[in-house]
Amino acid sequence: MARIIVVTSGKGGVGKTTTSAAIAMGLAKRGHKTVVIDFDVGLRNLDLIMGCERRVVYDFINVINGEANLNQALIRDKHCNSLFILPASQTRDKDALTLEGVEKVLEELSKDFKYIVCDSPAGIEKGAHLAMYFADDAFVVTNPEVSSVRDSDRMLGIMASKSRRAELGMEPIKEYLLLTRYDPDRVEAGEMLSLEDVQEILSLHLLGIIPESKAVLNASNSGTPVILDEKSDAGQAYADVVARYLGEKRPHRFIDSKKGFLRKLFGGK
């Protein structure tokens, strides 16, 4: 039986697709057969971040509509044999996703995969709703910024009331926080919400902090999930996230600012 993970946020541009690509790759690299699904019908981008955009023939909607079977639509990742991508349709709109269709596809994937990562679109409409509806675990991607924190809180409320687990009165979705685009220097300067500030409001189980990093844009430029850039801070941060999710204990990194010469001189913490 597969574990279904939704990567969600409410707000756009906070790093959902980057995170989906990274953690799916991380889980697969550790030997778990993993599939990552793009729920952003009409605006597919996961294929681009995974570097498989030219290999897309059939998509999620084709499978839901019975125009292709899963094996035809799944794309095997070029870096890792145990990772598959199910791309979104670019020509259809979000109404092409149906609850029954999504359920059928997830059920079929569950037979074969250990982890199913659902990359949610931004917003709280149909695509985002269906991406989280069947989830067992939620990775809530949040930037240390007011609108992102507010939207994450909103999304948590929706998951607590409108998910399948909520509707059936099952154990609720396990919610984890991923704080992305974190800049310890700005936090120290009082210009950015700190981890503690965000946790005071959301109080979630922290899976990791992803620092603001040049490696993320470089990775998306080349279509390689950033977790494969093992030397980069963001790559290492995502590797930690995957390890923690799998139950390993790893201390949190990238929280403290790299102190500058002047700040050391003046005795900054």
Add this chain to the structure above:
Amino acid sequence: MSLLDYFRSSKSKTATVAKERLQILVAHERYYRNKPSYLPQLQEELLAVIRKYVKVEQDAISVKFEQDENQETLELNIVLPETPKQQEYSS
């Protein structure tokens, strides 16, 4: 506190402002989140009906929705004017 902190603390930090704004906003939104969406309209219509018979202020009526494990309660609280004169409206 370092020398640098001393100079820094002279102006209020934006992160502190952000946190305070968020705390208020999120608390407010959580409060309203689990309530039926018809509440504001219900309040408005009730007020209109009551005002047909009694002269009350806009804020004299409060609609409270409470939820616990077993039941949902809708509590209406109407504050009538101090000398409750029944006013008959001719039109």
